[in-house]
Amino acid sequence: MKILVQKFGGSSVADLECMKKVRAKVLNEVAQGYKVVVVLSARAGQTNKLVEMAYQWSDEPNPAEYDALLATGEQESVALFSMLLSDAGVKARSFLGFQVPILTDNAYNTARIVSIEAGQFLQELKRFDVIVMAGFQGYSMENRITTLGRGGSDTSAVAIAAALGSELGQDVDCHIYTDVDGVYTTDPRMVPPAKKIDKISYDEMLEMASMGAKVLQIRSVEFAKKYKVPVWVRSTFTNDKGTLVTQEDESMMESVMVSGVAFDKDQVRITILGVPDQPGISASLFVPLSDHDILVDMIVQKASRDGITDMTYTVSHKDLKRALTYTEKVCKEIGAQGVEYDDQVAKVSVIGVGMRNHSGVAAMAFSALHKANINILMISTSEIKISCLIHADQLEKAVQTLHTTFGLDGE
Numbered sequence: 001m002k003i004l005v006q007k008f009g010g011s012s013v014a015d016l017e018c019m020k021k022v023r024a025k026v027l028n029e030v031a032q033g034y035k036v037v038v039v040l041s042a043r044a045g046q047t048n049k050l051v052e053m054a055y056q057w058s059d060e061p062n063p064a065e066y067d068a069l070l071a072t073g074e075q076e077s078v079a080l081f082s083m084l085l086s087d088a089g090v091k092a093r094s095f096l097g098f099q100v101p102i103l104t105d106n107a108y109n110t111a112r113i114v115s116i117e118a119g120q121f122l123q124e125l126k127r128f129d130v131i132v133m134a135g136f137q138g139y140s141m142e143n144r145i146t147t148l149g150r151g152g153s154d155t156s157a158v159a160i161a162a163a164l165g166s167e168l169g170q171d172v173d174c175h176i177y178t179d180v181d182g183v184y185t186t187d188p189r190m191v192p193p194a195k196k197i198d199k200i201s202y203d204e205m206l207e208m209a210s211m212g213a214k215v216l217q218i219r220s221v222e223f224a225k226k227y228k229v230p231v232w233v234r235s236t237f238t239n240d241k242g243t244l245v246t247q248e249d250e251s252m253m254e255s256v257m258v259s260g261v262a263f264d265k266d267q268v269r270i271t272i273l274g275v276p277d278q279p280g281i282s283a284s285l286f287v288p289l290s291d292h293d294i295l296v297d298m299i300v301q302k303a304s305r306d307g308i309t310d311m312t313y314t315v316s317h318k319d320l321k322r323a324l325t326y327t328e329k330v331c332k333e334i335g336a337q338g339v340e341y342d343d344q345v346a347k348v349s350v351i352g353v354g355m356r357n358h359s360g361v362a363a364m365a366f367s368a369l370h371k372a373n374i375n376i377l378m379i380s381t382s383e384i385k386i387s388c389l390i391h392a393d394q395l396e397k398a399v400q401t402l403h404t405t406f407g408l409d410g411e
Contacts, residue, residue, distance in 0.1 A: 007157035042073025151217030162227035182243035274337025
């Protein structure tokens with residue numbers, strides 16, 4: 001049995017005309033002998049409307065009921081699309097997360113997939129040519145509807161491809177359709193000469209997604225890497241083959257030092273002043289943030305003078321208020337001098353598996369930013385990434401500078 005998983009985002013199923021374009025792509029694969037699992041997001045704007053409605057009805061929506069409400073967006077999409085397929089003479093039916101089933105943990109709003117009944121998928125694919133699956137959702141161990149977080153339909157699609165591939169003992173490709181025709185070296189809206197990347201490694205895609213690139217949800221790439229799922233990022237509105245996200249090979253490491261430049265505007269820098277330089281202080285500051293699910297990104301500690309130091313870290317704008325609350329509480333307990341924050345910062349990152357085999361990437365990046373008169377506030381690195389925190393008003397200039405410096409501009 002030849003199986004293909006296709007995922008279409010909200011802009012791809014926004015209205016009837018868009019859905020007809022999606023249908024044409026699905027019919028093309030059916031004509032080539034594929035059994036197709038189509039994973040759909042809610043139609044563009046629908047989830048936002050449901051979120052707004054939830055907060056009109058409740059100041060603090062119950063998490064389980066909130067998920068039950070949000071899941072109706074995908075339910076609408078799959079029902080409408082299945083009608084279109086039936087009208088075209090295709091044997092198809094829609095499924096919701098609890099019907100397959102897709103079992104998740106109990107973390108409402110950000111649930112993680114525990115298991116998928118791949119055998120049931122295969123049984124249904126014997127009866128139908130196309131299964132239209134609601135993305136973004138599953139059901140919990142408490143038998144409640146759950147959602148996987150924004151962008152969760154990507155994770156649904158990759159997880160289904162992984163489960164089917166494991167059950168069949170063969171690769172099942174996953175095509176993620178969006179309103180862009182692949183993964184670019186950076187956002188073309190900011191840097192018009194940006195080039196589409198034909199092939200990118202899982203690790204590079206993970207770093208680009210975590211550093212601000214919005215093409216794929218991070219967890220979907222983690223799934224793809226763990227289960228070696230070939231993922232194509234393609235456009236619903238063109239026939240371009242897109243970008244393949246796949247396992248790293250030697251050609252990737254030898255070809256270029258840097259594959260892309262990512263950026264993230266959702267950064268706030270928080271500084272704790274006059275921190276006693278003693279064992280256990282860092283834990284006392286950051287454990288409360290972790291306990292309250294506040295994701296800390298970059299961390300820098302100044303050199304100690306007279307037993308006193310400053311510590312700086314970054315968080316998302318949405319976590320600022322809570323982060324300040326817990327940090328100020330700890331500061332009083334440890335006798336620190338105070339807390340400051342700066343919400344006019346952004347992060348720019350250069351990413352590439354080629355860094356493993358090429359030296360001097362950091363020097364090139366720092367020199368280029370210096371020549372452009374861009375001040376670096378914080379630095380963090382990994383094996384294939386260098387990130388710099390800078391002033392927000394210099395972000396566009398920094399992205400353009402680094403993109404040109406590493407030879408990523410198109411012809």
